[in-house]
Amino acid sequence: MALKQHTDANLRYQQQVDNSRNYVLPFIQQEMPDLKGLRVMEIGCGEGGVLTPFLETGCYCVGVDLFPERIALANGFLKQYVDNGQLKLIAKNIYDVDFMGEFKNSFDLIILKDAIEHIPEQHKLIAYLKDLLTVRGQVYFGFPPWYMPHGGHQQICQNKVISMLPWIHVLPRPVYRGLLRMAGEHPSTIQELMELVDTGITIERFEKIAKEANYHITKKKYYLINPIYKYKFNLQPREQFGFMKSIPFVRNFFTTCMYYLIKPNN
Structure with missing residues:
Protein backbone atom coordinates (compact mmCIF):
# COMPACT_ATOMS: atom_id res chain seq x y z
CA MET A 1 0.00 0.00 0.00
CA ALA A 2 2.23 2.79 -1.24
CA LEU A 3 1.19 5.99 0.53
CA LYS A 4 0.06 9.09 -1.35
CA GLN A 5 3.21 11.00 -0.41
CA HIS A 6 5.32 8.40 -2.20
CA THR A 7 3.96 9.66 -5.54
CA ASP A 8 2.85 13.23 -4.71
CA ALA A 9 5.95 15.46 -4.54
CA ASN A 10 4.02 18.52 -3.34
CA LEU A 11 2.47 16.61 -0.45
CA ARG A 12 5.82 15.04 0.38
CA TYR A 13 7.46 18.48 0.46
CA GLN A 14 4.78 19.95 2.72
CA GLN A 15 5.08 17.04 5.14
CA GLN A 16 8.87 17.41 5.21
CA VAL A 17 8.49 21.11 6.06
CA ASP A 18 6.03 20.44 8.87
CA ASN A 19 8.10 17.61 10.33
CA SER A 20 11.30 19.64 10.18
CA ARG A 21 9.70 22.76 11.65
CA ASN A 22 8.04 20.97 14.57
CA TYR A 23 10.55 18.24 15.43
CA VAL A 24 13.94 18.39 13.68
CA LEU A 25 14.67 22.09 14.09
CA PRO A 26 13.60 22.27 17.80
CA PHE A 27 15.77 19.23 18.57
CA ILE A 28 18.80 20.87 16.98
CA GLN A 29 18.11 24.20 18.65
CA GLN A 30 18.50 22.58 22.05
CA GLU A 31 22.21 22.35 21.20
CA MET A 32 22.46 25.22 18.72
CA PRO A 33 19.88 27.82 19.81
CA ASP A 34 20.96 30.64 17.50
CA LEU A 35 20.70 29.31 13.96
CA LYS A 36 20.69 32.61 12.10
CA GLY A 37 23.66 32.88 9.77
CA LEU A 38 24.76 29.25 10.24
CA ARG A 39 25.93 27.30 7.19
CA VAL A 40 23.88 24.14 6.84
CA MET A 41 24.12 21.23 4.40
CA GLU A 42 21.60 18.45 3.94
CA ILE A 43 22.72 15.21 2.32
CA GLY A 44 19.86 13.52 0.50
CA CYS A 45 17.82 16.73 0.52
CA GLY A 46 15.17 15.50 -1.89
CA GLU A 47 12.54 18.20 -2.45
CA GLY A 48 14.12 20.50 0.14
CA GLY A 49 11.38 20.38 2.76
CA VAL A 50 13.70 19.65 5.68
CA LEU A 51 15.86 22.68 4.81
CA THR A 52 12.94 25.09 4.48
CA PRO A 53 12.56 25.98 8.21
CA PHE A 54 16.34 26.52 8.43
CA LEU A 55 16.17 28.91 5.50
CA GLU A 56 13.28 30.70 7.23
CA THR A 57 15.44 31.22 10.32
CA GLY A 58 18.24 32.80 8.27
CA CYS A 59 20.60 29.90 7.65
CA TYR A 60 22.69 29.66 4.48
CA CYS A 61 22.04 26.22 3.06
CA VAL A 62 23.37 23.69 0.59
CA GLY A 63 21.18 20.78 -0.47
CA VAL A 64 22.80 17.85 -2.23
CA ASP A 65 21.14 14.78 -3.72
CA LEU A 66 22.18 12.09 -6.18
CA PHE A 67 18.95 12.41 -8.16
CA PRO A 68 18.71 15.43 -10.52
CA GLU A 69 14.93 15.10 -10.75
CA ARG A 70 14.60 15.69 -7.01
CA ILE A 71 16.94 18.66 -7.14
CA ALA A 72 14.77 20.05 -9.94
CA LEU A 73 11.73 19.78 -7.65
CA ALA A 74 13.63 21.50 -4.82
CA ASN A 75 14.58 24.34 -7.17
CA GLY A 76 10.88 24.83 -7.87
CA PHE A 77 9.74 24.76 -4.25
CA LEU A 78 12.59 26.96 -2.99
CA LYS A 79 13.18 29.28 -5.94
CA GLN A 80 13.10 32.46 -3.81
CA TYR A 81 16.01 31.23 -1.65
CA VAL A 82 18.01 30.07 -4.66
CA ASP A 83 17.46 33.43 -6.36
CA ASN A 84 18.55 35.48 -3.32
CA GLY A 85 21.73 33.42 -2.85
CA GLN A 86 20.69 31.84 0.45
CA LEU A 87 20.44 28.31 -0.98
CA LYS A 88 22.54 26.24 -3.35
CA LEU A 89 21.14 22.96 -4.69
CA ILE A 90 23.48 20.38 -6.20
CA ALA A 91 22.94 17.02 -7.90
CA LYS A 92 26.26 15.40 -7.07
CA ASN A 93 28.08 12.71 -5.12
CA ILE A 94 29.64 14.26 -2.01
CA TYR A 95 32.71 12.04 -2.51
CA ASP A 96 33.58 13.88 -5.72
CA VAL A 97 36.97 15.58 -5.38
CA ASP A 98 35.64 18.96 -6.44
CA PHE A 99 32.89 18.77 -3.81
CA MET A 100 35.41 18.52 -0.99
CA GLY A 101 37.52 21.16 -2.70
CA GLU A 102 34.60 23.59 -2.60
CA PHE A 103 33.16 22.77 0.81
CA LYS A 104 36.02 21.62 3.07
CA ASN A 105 35.44 22.92 6.64
CA SER A 106 32.37 24.84 5.46
CA PHE A 107 29.38 23.69 7.52
CA ASP A 108 28.24 24.39 11.06
CA LEU A 109 25.55 21.74 10.70
CA ILE A 110 25.16 18.74 8.40
CA ILE A 111 21.75 17.04 8.22
CA LEU A 112 20.97 13.45 7.25
CA LYS A 113 17.25 12.90 7.73
CA ASP A 114 16.06 9.39 6.81
CA ALA A 115 19.22 8.97 4.76
CA ILE A 116 21.90 7.05 6.68
CA GLU A 117 19.88 3.80 6.52
CA HIS A 118 20.11 3.93 2.71
CA ILE A 119 23.85 4.61 2.47
CA PRO A 120 26.47 1.84 2.16
CA GLU A 121 29.86 2.07 3.91
CA GLN A 122 28.49 4.12 6.78
CA HIS A 123 31.87 4.07 8.57
CA LYS A 124 33.41 5.81 5.56
CA LEU A 125 30.68 8.44 5.34
CA ILE A 126 30.63 9.43 9.00
CA ALA A 127 34.41 9.74 9.11
CA TYR A 128 34.38 11.75 5.86
CA LEU A 129 31.87 14.29 7.19
CA LYS A 130 34.41 15.62 9.71
CA ASP A 131 36.34 17.33 6.91
CA LEU A 132 33.21 19.20 5.85
CA LEU A 133 32.53 20.64 9.31
CA THR A 134 33.69 23.90 10.84
CA VAL A 135 35.38 23.81 14.24
CA ARG A 136 32.02 24.12 16.01
CA GLY A 137 30.18 21.91 13.53
CA GLN A 138 27.84 19.04 14.38
CA VAL A 139 26.00 16.38 12.39
CA TYR A 140 22.31 15.58 12.82
CA PHE A 141 20.97 12.11 12.03
CA GLY A 142 17.35 10.97 12.07
CA PHE A 143 16.66 7.35 11.14
CA PRO A 144 14.49 4.30 11.94
CA PRO A 145 16.45 1.56 13.75
CA TRP A 146 16.63 -1.55 11.58
CA TYR A 147 14.73 -3.93 13.86
CA MET A 148 11.73 -1.69 14.46
CA PRO A 149 8.41 -2.98 12.99
CA HIS A 150 8.79 -1.22 9.61
CA GLY A 151 12.54 -0.71 9.64
CA GLY A 152 12.77 -2.28 6.20
CA HIS A 153 10.54 0.43 4.65
CA THR A 199 22.37 -0.80 4.89
CA GLY A 200 19.76 -0.74 7.66
CA ILE A 201 21.33 0.42 10.91
CA THR A 202 20.68 -0.29 14.60
CA ILE A 203 21.09 2.05 17.56
CA GLU A 204 24.12 0.16 18.84
CA ARG A 205 25.79 0.01 15.44
CA PHE A 206 25.31 3.71 14.82
CA GLU A 207 26.80 4.64 18.19
CA LYS A 208 29.72 2.27 17.67
CA ILE A 209 30.48 3.80 14.25
CA ALA A 210 30.31 7.33 15.69
CA LYS A 211 32.68 6.40 18.53
CA GLU A 212 35.15 4.67 16.19
CA ALA A 213 35.14 7.76 13.94
CA ASN A 214 36.08 9.84 17.02
CA TYR A 215 32.79 11.67 17.56
CA HIS A 216 30.87 12.14 20.76
CA ILE A 217 27.10 12.28 21.04
CA THR A 218 25.91 15.70 22.18
CA LYS A 219 22.19 14.88 22.15
CA LYS A 220 19.86 12.02 21.29
CA LYS A 221 16.15 11.28 21.40
CA TYR A 222 14.25 8.01 21.16
CA TYR A 223 10.74 7.88 19.68
CA LEU A 224 8.22 5.15 20.39
CA ILE A 225 6.09 6.69 17.62
CA ASN A 226 8.05 8.40 14.84
CA PRO A 227 6.89 12.00 14.20
CA ILE A 228 6.42 11.19 10.49
CA TYR A 229 3.79 8.60 11.43
CA LYS A 230 1.47 11.57 11.99
CA TYR A 231 1.32 11.87 8.20
CA LYS A 232 1.63 8.23 7.27
CA PHE A 233 -0.68 6.55 9.79
CA ASN A 234 -2.43 9.41 11.64
CA LEU A 235 -0.56 8.54 14.86
CA GLN A 236 0.60 11.20 17.30
CA PRO A 237 4.38 11.29 18.00
CA ARG A 238 5.48 9.91 21.35
CA GLU A 239 8.88 9.61 22.95
CA GLN A 240 10.12 6.20 24.01
CA PHE A 241 9.56 5.03 27.59
CA GLY A 242 12.55 5.51 29.88
CA PHE A 243 12.93 1.87 30.83
CA MET A 244 12.91 0.76 27.16
CA LYS A 245 15.65 3.25 26.23
CA SER A 246 17.97 1.55 28.71
CA ILE A 247 17.71 -1.99 27.29
CA PRO A 248 20.33 -2.51 24.55
CA PHE A 249 19.24 -4.34 21.38
CA VAL A 250 15.66 -4.91 22.61
CA ARG A 251 14.95 -1.18 22.25
CA ASN A 252 15.63 -1.46 18.50
CA PHE A 253 12.43 -3.50 18.09
CA PHE A 254 10.19 -0.88 19.69
CA THR A 255 11.89 2.43 18.90
CA THR A 256 10.61 3.65 15.56
CA CYS A 257 12.95 6.64 15.20
CA MET A 258 16.21 8.01 16.59
CA TYR A 259 17.45 11.60 16.53
CA TYR A 260 21.15 12.28 17.13
CA LEU A 261 23.55 15.20 17.17
CA ILE A 262 27.20 14.19 17.08
CA LYS A 263 30.35 16.29 17.16
CA PRO A 264 33.99 15.40 16.41
CA ASN A 265 36.27 15.17 19.42
CA ASN A 266 38.97 17.83 19.46
Whole structure:
Protein backbone atom coordinates (compact mmCIF):
# COMPACT_ATOMS: atom_id res chain seq x y z
CA MET A 1 0.00 0.00 0.00
CA ALA A 2 2.23 2.79 -1.24
CA LEU A 3 1.19 5.99 0.53
CA LYS A 4 0.06 9.09 -1.35
CA GLN A 5 3.21 11.00 -0.41
CA HIS A 6 5.32 8.40 -2.20
CA THR A 7 3.96 9.66 -5.54
CA ASP A 8 2.85 13.23 -4.71
CA ALA A 9 5.95 15.46 -4.54
CA ASN A 10 4.02 18.52 -3.34
CA LEU A 11 2.47 16.61 -0.45
CA ARG A 12 5.82 15.04 0.38
CA TYR A 13 7.46 18.48 0.46
CA GLN A 14 4.78 19.95 2.72
CA GLN A 15 5.08 17.04 5.14
CA GLN A 16 8.87 17.41 5.21
CA VAL A 17 8.49 21.11 6.06
CA ASP A 18 6.03 20.44 8.87
CA ASN A 19 8.10 17.61 10.33
CA SER A 20 11.30 19.64 10.18
CA ARG A 21 9.70 22.76 11.65
CA ASN A 22 8.04 20.97 14.57
CA TYR A 23 10.55 18.24 15.43
CA VAL A 24 13.94 18.39 13.68
CA LEU A 25 14.67 22.09 14.09
CA PRO A 26 13.60 22.27 17.80
CA PHE A 27 15.77 19.23 18.57
CA ILE A 28 18.80 20.87 16.98
CA GLN A 29 18.11 24.20 18.65
CA GLN A 30 18.50 22.58 22.05
CA GLU A 31 22.21 22.35 21.20
CA MET A 32 22.46 25.22 18.72
CA PRO A 33 19.88 27.82 19.81
CA ASP A 34 20.96 30.64 17.50
CA LEU A 35 20.70 29.31 13.96
CA LYS A 36 20.69 32.61 12.10
CA GLY A 37 23.66 32.88 9.77
CA LEU A 38 24.76 29.25 10.24
CA ARG A 39 25.93 27.30 7.19
CA VAL A 40 23.88 24.14 6.84
CA MET A 41 24.12 21.23 4.40
CA GLU A 42 21.60 18.45 3.94
CA ILE A 43 22.72 15.21 2.32
CA GLY A 44 19.86 13.52 0.50
CA CYS A 45 17.82 16.73 0.52
CA GLY A 46 15.17 15.50 -1.89
CA GLU A 47 12.54 18.20 -2.45
CA GLY A 48 14.12 20.50 0.14
CA GLY A 49 11.38 20.38 2.76
CA VAL A 50 13.70 19.65 5.68
CA LEU A 51 15.86 22.68 4.81
CA THR A 52 12.94 25.09 4.48
CA PRO A 53 12.56 25.98 8.21
CA PHE A 54 16.34 26.52 8.43
CA LEU A 55 16.17 28.91 5.50
CA GLU A 56 13.28 30.70 7.23
CA THR A 57 15.44 31.22 10.32
CA GLY A 58 18.24 32.80 8.27
CA CYS A 59 20.60 29.90 7.65
CA TYR A 60 22.69 29.66 4.48
CA CYS A 61 22.04 26.22 3.06
CA VAL A 62 23.37 23.69 0.59
CA GLY A 63 21.18 20.78 -0.47
CA VAL A 64 22.80 17.85 -2.23
CA ASP A 65 21.14 14.78 -3.72
CA LEU A 66 22.18 12.09 -6.18
CA PHE A 67 18.95 12.41 -8.16
CA PRO A 68 18.71 15.43 -10.52
CA GLU A 69 14.93 15.10 -10.75
CA ARG A 70 14.60 15.69 -7.01
CA ILE A 71 16.94 18.66 -7.14
CA ALA A 72 14.77 20.05 -9.94
CA LEU A 73 11.73 19.78 -7.65
CA ALA A 74 13.63 21.50 -4.82
CA ASN A 75 14.58 24.34 -7.17
CA GLY A 76 10.88 24.83 -7.87
CA PHE A 77 9.74 24.76 -4.25
CA LEU A 78 12.59 26.96 -2.99
CA LYS A 79 13.18 29.28 -5.94
CA GLN A 80 13.10 32.46 -3.81
CA TYR A 81 16.01 31.23 -1.65
CA VAL A 82 18.01 30.07 -4.66
CA ASP A 83 17.46 33.43 -6.36
CA ASN A 84 18.55 35.48 -3.32
CA GLY A 85 21.73 33.42 -2.85
CA GLN A 86 20.69 31.84 0.45
CA LEU A 87 20.44 28.31 -0.98
CA LYS A 88 22.54 26.24 -3.35
CA LEU A 89 21.14 22.96 -4.69
CA ILE A 90 23.48 20.38 -6.20
CA ALA A 91 22.94 17.02 -7.90
CA LYS A 92 26.26 15.40 -7.07
CA ASN A 93 28.08 12.71 -5.12
CA ILE A 94 29.64 14.26 -2.01
CA TYR A 95 32.71 12.04 -2.51
CA ASP A 96 33.58 13.88 -5.72
CA VAL A 97 36.97 15.58 -5.38
CA ASP A 98 35.64 18.96 -6.44
CA PHE A 99 32.89 18.77 -3.81
CA MET A 100 35.41 18.52 -0.99
CA GLY A 101 37.52 21.16 -2.70
CA GLU A 102 34.60 23.59 -2.60
CA PHE A 103 33.16 22.77 0.81
CA LYS A 104 36.02 21.62 3.07
CA ASN A 105 35.44 22.92 6.64
CA SER A 106 32.37 24.84 5.46
CA PHE A 107 29.38 23.69 7.52
CA ASP A 108 28.24 24.39 11.06
CA LEU A 109 25.55 21.74 10.70
CA ILE A 110 25.16 18.74 8.40
CA ILE A 111 21.75 17.04 8.22
CA LEU A 112 20.97 13.45 7.25
CA LYS A 113 17.25 12.90 7.73
CA ASP A 114 16.06 9.39 6.81
CA ALA A 115 19.22 8.97 4.76
CA ILE A 116 21.90 7.05 6.68
CA GLU A 117 19.88 3.80 6.52
CA HIS A 118 20.11 3.93 2.71
CA ILE A 119 23.85 4.61 2.47
CA PRO A 120 26.47 1.84 2.16
CA GLU A 121 29.86 2.07 3.91
CA GLN A 122 28.49 4.12 6.78
CA HIS A 123 31.87 4.07 8.57
CA LYS A 124 33.41 5.81 5.56
CA LEU A 125 30.68 8.44 5.34
CA ILE A 126 30.63 9.43 9.00
CA ALA A 127 34.41 9.74 9.11
CA TYR A 128 34.38 11.75 5.86
CA LEU A 129 31.87 14.29 7.19
CA LYS A 130 34.41 15.62 9.71
CA ASP A 131 36.34 17.33 6.91
CA LEU A 132 33.21 19.20 5.85
CA LEU A 133 32.53 20.64 9.31
CA THR A 134 33.69 23.90 10.84
CA VAL A 135 35.38 23.81 14.24
CA ARG A 136 32.02 24.12 16.01
CA GLY A 137 30.18 21.91 13.53
CA GLN A 138 27.84 19.04 14.38
CA VAL A 139 26.00 16.38 12.39
CA TYR A 140 22.31 15.58 12.82
CA PHE A 141 20.97 12.11 12.03
CA GLY A 142 17.35 10.97 12.07
CA PHE A 143 16.66 7.35 11.14
CA PRO A 144 14.49 4.30 11.94
CA PRO A 145 16.45 1.56 13.75
CA TRP A 146 16.63 -1.55 11.58
CA TYR A 147 14.73 -3.93 13.86
CA MET A 148 11.73 -1.69 14.46
CA PRO A 149 8.41 -2.98 12.99
CA HIS A 150 8.79 -1.22 9.61
CA GLY A 151 12.54 -0.71 9.64
CA GLY A 152 12.77 -2.28 6.20
CA HIS A 153 10.54 0.43 4.65
CA GLN A 154 8.09 -2.24 3.53
CA GLN A 155 5.37 0.43 3.64
CA ILE A 156 6.42 1.35 0.08
CA CYS A 157 5.04 -1.97 -1.18
CA GLN A 158 1.95 -1.92 -3.37
CA ASN A 159 0.50 -5.04 -1.76
CA LYS A 160 -1.64 -3.79 1.15
CA VAL A 161 -1.03 -6.81 3.36
CA ILE A 162 2.74 -6.89 2.84
CA SER A 163 3.03 -3.13 3.37
CA MET A 164 1.46 -3.41 6.82
CA LEU A 165 3.20 -6.56 8.09
CA PRO A 166 5.71 -5.74 10.86
CA TRP A 167 9.21 -7.21 11.08
CA ILE A 168 9.09 -9.15 7.78
CA HIS A 169 12.36 -7.47 6.78
CA VAL A 170 14.25 -9.41 9.46
CA LEU A 171 13.31 -12.75 7.90
CA PRO A 172 16.18 -14.66 6.24
CA ARG A 173 17.04 -12.93 3.00
CA PRO A 174 15.77 -15.69 0.62
CA VAL A 175 12.49 -15.95 2.54
CA TYR A 176 11.97 -12.17 2.51
CA ARG A 177 12.75 -11.90 -1.21
CA GLY A 178 10.42 -14.81 -1.98
CA LEU A 179 7.62 -13.24 0.03
CA LEU A 180 7.96 -9.97 -1.90
CA ARG A 181 7.91 -11.84 -5.21
CA MET A 182 4.83 -13.84 -4.21
CA ALA A 183 3.10 -10.58 -3.31
CA GLY A 184 3.71 -9.31 -6.84
CA GLU A 185 6.00 -6.43 -5.96
CA HIS A 186 7.83 -4.75 -8.84
CA PRO A 187 11.48 -5.88 -9.27
CA SER A 188 12.73 -2.32 -8.62
CA THR A 189 10.85 -2.24 -5.30
CA ILE A 190 12.27 -5.62 -4.35
CA GLN A 191 15.78 -4.45 -5.22
CA GLU A 192 15.36 -1.30 -3.10
CA LEU A 193 14.08 -3.28 -0.12
CA MET A 194 16.84 -5.89 -0.41
CA GLU A 195 19.48 -3.14 -0.50
CA LEU A 196 18.09 -1.91 2.82
CA VAL A 197 18.82 -5.33 4.29
CA ASP A 198 22.50 -4.47 3.82
CA THR A 199 22.37 -0.80 4.89
CA GLY A 200 19.76 -0.74 7.66
CA ILE A 201 21.33 0.42 10.91
CA THR A 202 20.68 -0.29 14.60
CA ILE A 203 21.09 2.05 17.56
CA GLU A 204 24.12 0.16 18.84
CA ARG A 205 25.79 0.01 15.44
CA PHE A 206 25.31 3.71 14.82
CA GLU A 207 26.80 4.64 18.19
CA LYS A 208 29.72 2.27 17.67
CA ILE A 209 30.48 3.80 14.25
CA ALA A 210 30.31 7.33 15.69
CA LYS A 211 32.68 6.40 18.53
CA GLU A 212 35.15 4.67 16.19
CA ALA A 213 35.14 7.76 13.94
CA ASN A 214 36.08 9.84 17.02
CA TYR A 215 32.79 11.67 17.56
CA HIS A 216 30.87 12.14 20.76
CA ILE A 217 27.10 12.28 21.04
CA THR A 218 25.91 15.70 22.18
CA LYS A 219 22.19 14.88 22.15
CA LYS A 220 19.86 12.02 21.29
CA LYS A 221 16.15 11.28 21.40
CA TYR A 222 14.25 8.01 21.16
CA TYR A 223 10.74 7.88 19.68
CA LEU A 224 8.22 5.15 20.39
CA ILE A 225 6.09 6.69 17.62
CA ASN A 226 8.05 8.40 14.84
CA PRO A 227 6.89 12.00 14.20
CA ILE A 228 6.42 11.19 10.49
CA TYR A 229 3.79 8.60 11.43
CA LYS A 230 1.47 11.57 11.99
CA TYR A 231 1.32 11.87 8.20
CA LYS A 232 1.63 8.23 7.27
CA PHE A 233 -0.68 6.55 9.79
CA ASN A 234 -2.43 9.41 11.64
CA LEU A 235 -0.56 8.54 14.86
CA GLN A 236 0.60 11.20 17.30
CA PRO A 237 4.38 11.29 18.00
CA ARG A 238 5.48 9.91 21.35
CA GLU A 239 8.88 9.61 22.95
CA GLN A 240 10.12 6.20 24.01
CA PHE A 241 9.56 5.03 27.59
CA GLY A 242 12.55 5.51 29.88
CA PHE A 243 12.93 1.87 30.83
CA MET A 244 12.91 0.76 27.16
CA LYS A 245 15.65 3.25 26.23
CA SER A 246 17.97 1.55 28.71
CA ILE A 247 17.71 -1.99 27.29
CA PRO A 248 20.33 -2.51 24.55
CA PHE A 249 19.24 -4.34 21.38
CA VAL A 250 15.66 -4.91 22.61
CA ARG A 251 14.95 -1.18 22.25
CA ASN A 252 15.63 -1.46 18.50
CA PHE A 253 12.43 -3.50 18.09
CA PHE A 254 10.19 -0.88 19.69
CA THR A 255 11.89 2.43 18.90
CA THR A 256 10.61 3.65 15.56
CA CYS A 257 12.95 6.64 15.20
CA MET A 258 16.21 8.01 16.59
CA TYR A 259 17.45 11.60 16.53
CA TYR A 260 21.15 12.28 17.13
CA LEU A 261 23.55 15.20 17.17
CA ILE A 262 27.20 14.19 17.08
CA LYS A 263 30.35 16.29 17.16
CA PRO A 264 33.99 15.40 16.41
CA ASN A 265 36.27 15.17 19.42
CA ASN A 266 38.97 17.83 19.46
